[in-house]
Amino acid sequence: MFGYTRQEFLGSNVSMICGGGHDKHHADYMKHYLTTGERHIIGRKRKVSAKRRDGSEFDVELSVQEVVLSNGKKAFCGFLRDLTLQQKARKTLQKQRQMIHGKFFGTEGGI
DSSP, X not given: OXXXXXXXXTTSOGGGGBOTTGGGTHHHHHHHHHHHOOOXXXXXXXXXXXXXXXXXXEEEEEEEEEEEOTTSOEEEEEEEEEOHHHHHHHHHHHHHHHHHHHHHHSSTTOO
């Protein structure tokens, strides 16, 4: 999905796949959450921009859950769903609707 090999990705900071300029702020977001407990993404599904290795960005649905490990430390588990195909299908349907509407209700050839 992101263009990285397993070896490149493992052990790296997750900010490398954050799009929309959030990569620069990810550490601050985490610090804020760990300090205040105030949730913006954790426990919710949210549409965000993700970044591939080549720098291109695409929309994903992100869900992050907090996990408390047996040693009491906190970890975070993120689930991503690529929204590219859904967005393409939505655009195709919208174009088809416009075309059908134009054929039946447009001024072409009128009655």
